Amino acid sequence: MGSWRLGAFDRLVWQRLLAATTLGLVGFLLNLAPIPLFSNIQLVLGNIVIVICASRLGLGWVLWCAFLAISGLYLAWGHPVGYLLFGLEALCITLMRRRGWYLLYADLAYWLVLGMPLTAWAVNALVDLPPEYTPFTVLKQGFNGLLYCSAASLLLMLSPRGWLRTLRQQPILVRNFRQKLSHAVFALMILALFISLLAYTGHLMRIQQNLLHERLTETGERIALQYERYFQQHVDVVTVAGEWLPTTASAQRARLSQLHARNPGFITMLVTDNEGDVLAAAPGALFDGTRKLSVASRAYFRQVMATGTPYVSGVLQGRGFGQDPIVAISAPWFDHQGQIGGIIEGSLDVKRLLELNDINPAVHLVVIDDREHVVTASEQTGFAPLSDWRVNIMREGSDEQIGLLSLGVAAAPVADYFQHSVTLDNDWQLYILIPYRPFAQRAERQFLWGLGLLSLALLISVFLAQRLSRYLTWPLELLAKEVAQTGDGHTVMRALPRGAATEILLLRDQLAHQRNAIMQHQDELEGQVAARTQELALANKKLARLALRDGLTGAYNRRHFNQTFDSARQYSLRSHTPLVLALLDIDHFKAINDSHGHLVGDDCLKGLVRVIGEHFSRQNDLLVRYGGEEFLLLLPQLPYASAREQLDALRLKVAATPLTTTEQGLDLLVTISIGAIVASGHFSDEPKDWLNAADKLLYQAKSEGRDSLCIQDCTFELSGI
Ligand SMILES: Nc1nc2c(ncn2[C@@H]2O[C@H](COP(=O)(O)OP(=O)(O)OP(=O)(O)O)[C@@H](O)[C@H]2O)c(=O)[nH]1
Incomplete structure (x- = not known):
């Protein structure tokens, strides 16, 4: 007998272990891929299994199931904050369910009292998220909890009767109709409204992103064309100038001044001989010819002398006549014999690139050269010319999707950008950046408005459910009271409220009819009993007489x-x-x-x-x-x-x-x-x-x-x- 009991006990433990593990693994798989909303905001659905587990099993099993499910999130998120948030959620709702709470209400209480404050703390202390994301993340997390909890509640309502009954460790909830209806409506409305909200917000997001995508692509192409023209125009200026440059120093100075005046994109210009010694420079004040200045070591000199063709450098810091970041454009000039007499060079002001276009100030630009050095960048990005282009590309752009990057510059006030990049003819990259935050804020605002409306709709629905149940239960309660009073001298049933459902009115009529029939029957029975009692009394009297009298004479005995x-x-x-x-x-x-x-x-x-x-x-x-x-x-x-x-x-x-x-x-x-x-x-x-x-x-x-x-x-x- 003892061993049989032990065997049954073991079987039950194994079954519970199997159920909790299976649910936990399903949650683990679901949580491996949280549904992305936008940016780094995701929808967690795998925790549904924790709620299901908490409805049936005891604390130990629920925590085991939760551990498995949350491990999926740990792998997806890369940080363990889920163990704290959702582990505590599993603990609280299991204990509250044991005390007779509906899981959904227990979960609501958990998120309001513990979950959301804890999320706020975790977002700030443990997760590397900008503080402006906190309120939205906290609210989203709370509603996310309610979403999977209401989904689990509805699943449990729809589950076959007696599902996991043998494993049950939680008490059965005994509720009246009003409570049951309110709970079902609450769960249903959360699910329906939240899913509609997500679908609606997601749709708006996509529309906005598509518009943004078009804007980025179009802006990128336009600006790339401008830049290429700008560069080409200056390369042409230098090349043509080289071909037509006079050979005497004084004529060269005059031509250089003239060229510099006509092309303000060049900060400085210079002409050297074939040894690299500067012969002329513009503006003229920079170089009067009395001192010797050599650029023989510069790439723009050596390359041109070696190839005899024009050369465009990467971005570099000016050395000779200033410290500005420049792009050196150089080309050979020829003497009367057609030999290379030296080079003509123009130092292109890269800052002017940003002034070329009249684009929206909300759009930021960054140009990097083929060595990944910043040529020029909008001030708001925090990148200085010549600095290394160190960014975290969060998402590469594609035809369908806008790329996202995060700037690794401490000075940048805004970290995340939508990005679109275009490769220029010279293999440089032009980055068009639109700050992500305003877009996210708009999305958050939409979402928060949605949540507000959702809460309002939720309250109205629960209120309506209460009214609806009252419409049914109130007449029933009255009817029950009337029926209970039968026999207290009440013979006529009072009328029910006029708004009562016809089914209840029918029931009332049937009951009244039945009661009249019963009372009639009772009257008949009472009459019969009275007659029998009278007969019995007479018989008793007779018996008593017979007991005391002599049967023959009637004298006493x-x-x-x-x-x-x-x-x-x-x-x-x-x-x-x-x-x-x-x-x-x-x-x-x-x-x-x-x-x-x-x-x-x-x-x-x-x-x-x-x-x-x-x-x-x-x-x-x-x-x-x-x-x-x-x-x-x-x-x-x-x-x-x-x-x-x-x-x-x-x-x-x-x-x-x-x-x-x-x-x-x-x-x-x-x-x-x-x-x-x-x-x-x-x-x-x-x-x-x-x-x-x-x-x-x-x-x-x-x-x-x-x-x-x-x-x-x-x-x-x-x-x-
Ligand atoms: N018909 C009738 N006879 C009864 C009844 N009870 C007793 N007797 C008779 O009454 C008689 C009584 O007789 P006895 O006691 O001998 O006395 P007696 O014949 O009256 O003579 P004495 O009393 O001496 O005058 C008996 O024969 C009984 O059978 C009765 O209920 N009905």
Whole structure:
């Protein structure tokens, strides 16, 4: 028996382990890929399994299931904050469910009291997110919790009855209709409204992103074209100038000044000989020709001298005439023999690139050269020319999607940008950047408005559910009260409120009908019971009479005498009056029976009783049939003289009265013998003493020849004592 119990216990543990693990693994897989909303905001759905587990199993299993499911999030997010947030959620809702809370309400309470403040703390302390993301992330997390909780609640409502019943460790929730309806509507509305909100916000996001994408692409192409033209134009200027440059120094200075004045994009310009020594420079003030200045080591000199073709450098810091970041454009010039006489170089001001276009100030530009050095960048990006282009590309742009990057520059006030890059002809990259934050803020605003409306719709729905349930339950409660009052004297059922559902009105009519039928039936039953009771009372009365009277003559029987004798004696004692006890016997009755038959004998006995009854008719006179034809008279308050007189008169009366008629129709006359004592109550409290005394006197009367009275006054003897 013990081992069987252990076996059953083990099986249950294994089944619970299996259920919690399976649910946990499903949650793990779902959580590996949280649904992206926008930016780094994601929708977590795998935690649905934690709620399902908490509805059935105990704390240990739920925490195990939660651990598995949250591990999926850990892998997806790369930080362990989920263990804290959702682990605590699992703990709280399991404990509250055990205390009889609906899971959804428990979850709502958790997020309001603990979950959202904890999220706010975690976002700031543990996760590398800008602080402006906090309120939105916190709210989103709270509603996310409610979303998977309501999804789980609805799944549980729709699950087959008795699902996971054998494993159940949580109590069954007993609720009234109003509570059940409100809960179901609450769960349904959260799910429906939240999904609509997500779909709607997602749709708006996509539209906005598409517009943005078009804008970025179009702006990129336009600006790239401008830049390429700008560069080409300056390369052409330098190249053509090289081809047509005069060979004398003074003419070169004049031409250079002229070129510089016409092309303000060049900060400086210079002309060198084929040794790299500067011959002329513009502006003229920079170089008067008195000192020797060589650029022989510069790439823009050496490249041109080596190839004989124009050259465009990467971005570099000016050294000769200034410290500005520049792009050096150089080309050869030729002497009269057609030999390379040196180079002409223009230092292009890269800052002017930004002034070329009239684009929206919200759009920022960055140009990087082929060595990933920043050529020029909008001030807001925080990148200085010549700095390294170090960014975190969060998402590469494609035809469908806008790229996202995060600037790794501490000075940048805005970290994240939508980005679009175009490769220029010279292999440089032009980055068009639009700050991400305003866009996200707009999305957040839309989302928050949606959440506000959702909350309002939720409140209205729950209120409506309450009203709806009241519409059904209130008349039912009234009806139940009415039915309960049946039997308290209420015979008519009161009308229900006019707005009650027709089904309930029908039910009320049926109940009223049934109740009337029952009451009618009850009346009938009560009538029948009353009749039966009356009959029973009569029968009892008859029985009582039969129990005390002789069946043949109707005179009292011995039992009655035994019951009443003492009270007659007591009365005699109290009232100091005499009590007479007389025994009467029909003379030769056997002979009557023998001669006329027993029926005539019976009639004779009845006739005798009738005559005696008429003679002693006082209320307290008692006639008892004492034996076969022997009768007893108990006569209270009768003094000796009267007793003697009346008994003797009886004797004479019997003798003179025909008691019955014979078969031949002749009157039957009989005589009686009487033995009687007259005594007070003191005579004896034993009836047999009285009877013996009377019997002796009867015997004496018989002995004296019958038809006689022997009476003895015992009152004197006793009073003498
Ligand atoms: N018909 C009829 N006879 C009864 C009834 N009870 C007793 N008897 C008869 O009454 C008779 C009594 O007879 P006995 O006691 O010998 O006395 P007796 O014949 O009256 O003679 P004495 O008393 O000596 O005058 C018996 O024959 C009984 O059968 C009864 O209820 N009906």
